[in-house]
Amino acid sequence: MNRIDQLFRDKPGHILNIYCTAGFPALNDTLTIVETLQKSGADMVELGMPFSDPLADGPVIQDSSTRAIANGMRISVLFEQLKGFRERVSLPVVLMGYLNPVLQFGVEEFCKKCAETGIDGLILPDLPMDEYENEYRQIFDKYGLHFIFLVTPETSEARIRKIDSLSKGFVYAVSSSSTTGKDKDMSGQQAYFARLQAMKLKNPVLIGFGIRDKATFEAACAHSNGAIIGSAFVKAIENSANLQQTIQEFVEKIKA
Amino acid sequence: MDITIDTSHSKYHVNKKGYYGHFGGAYIPEMLYPNVAELQEKYLEIMRDPAFLSAFEQLLKDYVGRPSPLYLAKRLSEKYGVDIYLKREDLNHTGAHKINNTIGQILLAKRLGKKRIIAETGAGQHGVATATVCALMGMECVVYMGSVDIQRQAPNVARMKMLGATVVPATSGSKTLKDATNEAIRDWINNPVDTHYIIGSVVGPHPYPDMVARFQSVISEEIRRQLKEKTGKSNPDYVMACVGGGSNAAGTFFHFVDEEDVRLIAVEAAGKGVHSGYSAATSQLGRMGVIHASKTLLMQTEDGQIVEPHSISAGLDYPGVGPLHAHLFETGRATFLSATDDEALEAAYELSRLEGIIPALESAHAIAKLKDLSLQPGQVVVVCLSGRGDKDMETYIKHLK
DSSP: OHHHHHHHHHSSSSEEEEEETTTSGGGGGHHHHHHHHHHHOSSEEEEEEOOOOOTOHHHHHHHHHHHHHHHOOOOOHHHHTTTGGGOOOOOOEEOOOOOOHHHHHHHHHHHHHHHHOOOOOEETSSSSSSHHHIIIIHHHHHTOOOOOOOOOTTHHHHHHHHHHHHHSSOOEEEEEOOOOTTOOOOGGGGHHHHHHHHTTOOOOOEOOOEEEEEHHHHHHTSSEEEEEHHHHHHHHHTTOSHHHHHHHHHHHHHHH | OOTTOOOOTTTTSSTTSEEETTEEEEEOOOOGGGHHHHHHHHHHHHHHOOHHHHHHHHHHHIIIOOOOEEEEHHHHHHHSSSSSEEEEGGGGGBTTTTHHHHHHHHHHHHHHOEEEEEEESSSSHHHHHHHHHHHHTTTEEEEEEEHHHHHTHHHHHHHHHHOEEEEEOOOOSSSHHHHHHHHHHHHHHHHHTEEEEEOOSSSSTHHHHHHHHHTTTTTHHHHHHHHHHSSSSSSSSSEEOSSSSSHHHHHHHGGGOOOOSSSEEEEEETTOOSSSSSSOOOOOOOEEEEETTTEEEEEETTSSOOOOOOOOGGOOOSSSSOOHHHHHHHTEEEEEEEEEEEHHHHHHHHHHHSSSOOBBBHHHHHHHTTGSSSSOOOOEEEEOOOOGGGGGGHHHHHHHO
């Protein structure tokens, strides 16, 4: 069974998914971060494959991507780093990135590598639903890779239903109409979260964008299966002198 | 006016799914789906509405100054031994072809009930054209411009500000046109309801490449009519235009694309030389990839990171090319040539001294390749003179001879 499905079966609520950019702050920090996140009690990790032009991301994640690329991070390097990591890491790992680097790597080759290394899911915000359905779905399915779609406050109910029917693992609910890392007030989003909750989707729902501390995490969890923290975490580890301690403290504060 | 002609049987124009052959599409994050889907659904319907068309035509005539002249450049023609006509887009209000598109899109934005306009700009020509129509319509205008370009193009920044626009520096990535485009897209993600994004070229997600090409197709429509009046034939032997993203070329080619007896010549910027590492010749250096939500030819590293191009002209300094052009290149329908920085400068001087017309550096790239065509006496060549050279005076003065 895919580790994502297993996780939601074992623990239906308060899932904490942490995003970090692979190869950041230093090239070889990737695995240290994943392992420390597991030890600290995070439930899932979303590893960013850095891209030069990340349209859906705000400045924090773009800057971390620029730095990671300068550090030498690329998809082939990431798969090298991940070789054998399943001996030490059991939590689900999802790769997040943009379509172009995956296209250049070769979609089938990419999926094969994901299966070999033990990646559970994939988020490519600029791969639209129609393209996925017509061209990519079979390849991802063949390698057991869950493809995770985004929905936003502007997504119509009919489209959410369609996305839910195509999604595997979970549906990624963007908290507000924004790029990542915006400190928008979450109180206005409660109606949208409640609307999503009332739709009783077949997939679990994780809320992301703008989740940055215990209060926003709890607000998101009240209407979903959990939440994703990205920019706030990237910011926290950016200049950390002791990566493991910083990560431990970050996760503890959220879960306290 | 036939900017809305049915192109559904064309081998080269966009198909119903938003593709030109393998190129095009709408690789957008879900956050942009409602806006882009609305445009896809409505753009042709709105453009076909007689009231819309008459408002568009009226403004092009009275405000922009269209039709722009098709001028037989006698001394230039003598030099090359053929008849060379210049399509004088440089005489438009604001000094370039860019305003054809911004007039069309602002009318469309009003139809969609939008209150706020955003745009990206490289050299500042599209930014000025957008700021101009926003002033005309009394709409809020925010223009994203790479912080490097803001330094390089001070007069256009001042023009935009004088017209009441807010100019926001793009400080991410390489701080030039592609980053300004990223920032504009991000603004749209953050303001999905009240804002329309006026893209300046035939790039971006479907329907932008086709929509912008159609607004610019007044150029080829006029060329055909004017050429018929002057020569008795509406088809020349060649039409030529420079290509960065490719909006003036798309407008110049539009009504000729399916007229296979007309040769289409696209001229890219070779910068310091196609293989010098400082070039913007996308058709030579690019591979299929996705940039700004469109699948097209793209200058990129082996692992798919987008590369920063180089050209002496900021308007051609784009690492991709519109999907229509990628398709015209792949099918061989258009011939792609490239002109170096030096060739463009030389051509700018040539045109200035022979015809008394100082062209924009972008347009000078097209002029520069007249010498590379194997022309036969009696042939007719139309070159799109996409803009005037005022904005490039600093560069020209540096190379004054």
